[in-house]
Amino acid sequence: xxxxxxxxxxxxxxxxxxxxxxxxxxxxxxxxxxxxxxxxxxxxxxxxxxxxxxxxxxxxxxxxxxxxxxxxxxxxxxxxxxxxxxxxxxxxxxxxxxxxxxxxxxxxxxxxxxxxxxxxxxxxxxxxxxxxxxxxxxxxxxxxxxxxxxxxxx
Numbered sequence: 001x002x003x004x005x006x007x008x009x010x011x012x013x014x015x016x017x018x019x020x021x022x023x024x025x026x027x028x029x030x031x032x033x034x035x036x037x038x039x040x041x042x043x044x045x046x047x048x049x050x051x052x053x054x055x056x057x058x059x060x061x062x063x064x065x066x067x068x069x070x071x072x073x074x075x076x077x078x079x080x081x082x083x084x085x086x087x088x089x090x091x092x093x094x095x096x097x098x099x100x101x102x103x104x105x106x107x108x109x110x111x112x113x114x115x116x117x118x119x120x121x122x123x124x125x126x127x128x129x130x131x132x133x134x135x136x137x138x139x140x141x142x143x144x145x146x147x148x149x150x151x152x153x154x
Contacts, residue, residue, distance in 0.1 A: 001025045002142045003050055007076045007135035009125040016131070017123030019074040023062055024135050027111060028083025029104040030097050030148065037147035038107050042114035045075065050141055058141075063119060074121035078133060079108045101128060 001023050008018040023045060050058050051065030051073075066073035081104070085093030099107065105127050115122040125131045 001045060001145065002135065002140070003138045004076075005136045005138045007133065009076065009078055009123075010132045010134075011126045011129045016126050016129075017076050017078075019076045019121070019123050021065075021069075021071060021138070022074040022076065022121075024133070024137075025075055025077045026080040026083060027077055027108055028080050029099040029107045030084055031099045031103075032097075033099060033103075033107055033147065035107070035110060038111040038114055040147050041145060042111055042118060044145055046115065046118040046120060048143070050143060072121060074123060075115050076123045076125075076135075077108070077112050077115065078125040078131065079104065079127050081128075 004019070004022060004024045006018075006020050007022070007024040009016050025045060027041075046063065047061045049061055049064075051060040051062060053059040053068070060068065062073045062075070081095065081098055082093075084095055084098035086095075086097060087093045098104070108127055112122045112124055125133070
């Protein structure tokens with residue numbers, strides 16, 4: 001995910017999702033992911049303190065930053081199958097660990113529903129479409145979250 005000052009996703013030149021200040025989330029779904037992974041990820045994204053407080057320290061969650069600034073902050077969730085690519089061997093990535101499209105779509109939609117239930121605005125791209133993403137990374141701040149590692153952090 002990236003902290004952004006703005007982000008937009010288009011399909012065939014037509015806007016699909018657009019946010020101002022907030023988080024651009026590229027979401028890849030692994031074959032062994034489930035709703036518990038989506039729940040963990042949504043909670044982590046909603047409460048991760050990566051927005052600056054009045055002192056310039058990354059100490060606020062997205063919701064807290066929006067409240068403090070008086071401006072809406074949102075999440076733009078973009079499904080990205082290629083995040084599941086394993087390029088450790090050879091010259092061509094393997095997507096053997098990626099979830100099949102039906103499962104990935106279900107978890108992508110569930111993830112966005114969870115973000116919204118946490119009180120955040122959530123815009124989206126278009127699942128399985130060729131998209132163009134335009135964004136301005138604020139900081140830059142980019143954080144890698146892997147729900148498969150969540151058990152070792154608990």
